[in-house]
Amino acid sequence: MISAPTLGVTIWRCANCHAGYFPEPLLCPRCHGGAFEIDRVLEAVVEEVSVIRHMISQENWQPRRIANVRTADGLHMTVGLRDESGPGATIALFEEGTAPFGKAKR
Numbered sequence: 001m002i003s004a005p006t007l008g009v010t011i012w013r014c015a016n017c018h019a020g021y022f023p024e025p026l027l028c029p030r031c032h033g034g035a036f037e038i039d040r041v042l043e044a045v046v047e048e049v050s051v052i053r054h055m056i057s058q059e060n061w062q063p064r065r066i067a068n069v070r071t072a073d074g075l076h077m078t079v080g081l082r083d084e085s086g087p088g089a090t091i092a093l094f095e096e097g098t099a100p101f102g103k104a105k106r
């Protein structure tokens with residue numbers, strides 16, 4: 001089943017101190033709270049881009065770009081890049097299935 005892209009990426013926010021996390025932690029490293037609320041982030045700034053050129057046992061692998069990004073919250077995550085956005089660019093985040101992706105905002 002192919003699901004349509006969903007705007008934004010799910011993050012988990014500590015119900016106690018409201019720190020944001022991705023992926024969901026077992027306990028909040030900041031206050032050790034164990035309850036999280038789901039939130040969404042819609043955009044992030046690209047910090048670093050890498051290209052995966054080969055993947056073991058994948059014959060028809062196309063080079064893929066992945067980016068380390070930082071949200072306005074200071075949350076770091078790795079997303080698949082769908083365009084040529086480079087470091088410093090603000091990208092819109094979206095999800096396909098459960099995987100996070102980003103592309104230049106328009």
Ligand SMILES: [Zn+2]
Binds near residue numbers: 014017019028032
């Ligand atoms: Zn907390």
